[in-house]
Amino acid sequence: MDSATVTVTDGLAVLTLNRPEAANALDLALKAALLDAVRAIAADDAVRAVLIRAEGRNFCVGQDLAEHAAALEASPERSMDTVAEHYNPLISAIAGLKVPVVAAVQGACVGAGLGIALAADVVIAAESATFATAFTSIGLASDSGLTRSLVDAIGAVRTRAFLLLGDRITAAQALDWGLIARVAPDDEAAATAESAARRLAAGPTAAFAAAKALVAASLPPLGDALERERAAAAPLAATADHRGAVAAFLDKRRPAFTGE
Numbered sequence: 001m002d003s004a005t006v007t008v009t010d011g012l013a014v015l016t017l018n019r020p021e022a023a024n025a026l027d028l029a030l031k032a033a034l035l036d037a038v039r040a041i042a043a044d045d046a047v048r049a050v051l052i053r054a055e056g057r058n059f060c061v062g063q064d065l066a067e068h069a070a071a072l073e074a075s076p077e078r079s080m081d082t083v084a085e086h087y088n089p090l091i092s093a094i095a096g097l098k099v100p101v102v103a104a105v106q107g108a109c110v111g112a113g114l115g116i117a118l119a120a121d122v123v124i125a126a127e128s129a130t131f132a133t134a135f136t137s138i139g140l141a142s143d144s145g146l147t148r149s150l151v152d153a154i155g156a157v158r159t160r161a162f163l164l165l166g167d168r169i170t171a172a173q174a175l176d177w178g179l180i181a182r183v184a185p186d187d188e189a190a191a192t193a194e195s196a197a198r199r200l201a202a203g204p205t206a207a208f209a210a211a212k213a214l215v216a217a218s219l220p221p222l223g224d225a226l227e228r229e230r231a232a233a234a235p236l237a238a239t240a241d242h243r244g245a246v247a248a249f250l251d252k253r254r255p256a257f258t259g260e
């Protein structure tokens, strides 16, 4: 089964995360499939808007920690290569799409999953959706461009608290903070997001592209944030806190951090 699929109808490309059995956790296959899909969408002149959605109860729970544990075991210093090889190119590709991008979020939107959602232009969430950064809970700092997209959306004070305290917030809280654009009842959210995406696919594509470019130009460069996050990830992968927290998560127990 393809872990990411794309269908294009009437100018709308629907990109689906399709690993519901694993809460759409990002393993190598899903990351590579998403990157290939976004690059194909970017090259398709017929596409005038994009909807990013996910199968199953959860939008995306971030890096697959079972896969990561194996990679850490094999080579802590190499384990973070995927940030440069997959995460950073994926976030850059989504944010770099010239057409409008809508993300439809249900369930858990966590870690790099939050980074994917916030790389879109418009996030529409189901009422019961939740949002979390999760990185510091496993001894990491941040990635997927969140140190730019969060600061842009909610400011540095809230971003620091969101990263450091690791709170899991509701869709209503996310809307109140300005993290997302809309909240819809659980049974209407998918249709609301698709309707918005279809409206954008039928809209003034050149004007949308110009508006996106103008807003992006008013912000610090995404590439700089991604590079800083990449550089910060490698040394953290080598910490006992990170390795211990990943093992604790997989063993379903609370981690004991030593600060090392």
Ligand SMILES: CCCCCCCCCCCCC/C=C/C(=O)SCCNC(=O)CCNC(=O)[C@H](O)C(C)(C)COP(=O)(O)OP(=O)(O)OC[C@H]1O[C@@H](n2cnc3c(N)ncnc32)[C@H](O)[C@@H]1OP(=O)(O)O
Residues within 6 Å of the ligand: 022, 023, 025, 028, 061, 062, 063, 064, 065, 066, 067, 068, 071, 078, 079, 080, 081, 082, 083, 087, 108, 110, 111, 112, 113, 132, 133, 134, 135, 137, 138, 140, 143, 168, 233, 249
């Ligand atoms: C050389 C080869 C290299 C290979 C590649 C190596 C990888 C390198 C990694 C690089 C790291 C840098 C980039 C990092 C990106 C990130 O996203 S880091 C953050 C990762 N995500 C998390 O830490 C979230 C962990 N999960 C949770 O906090 C919670 O599960 C939740 C998302 C808040 C949901 O909670 P709840 O609703 O209570 O559900 P749960 O019961 O906790 O989970 C349901 C089932 O899903 C499983 N699961 C959840 N998250 C993950 C995950 N990230 N990876 C794997 N599995 C996950 C969870 O275990 C449950 O499973 P079951 O018990 O089987 O039901």
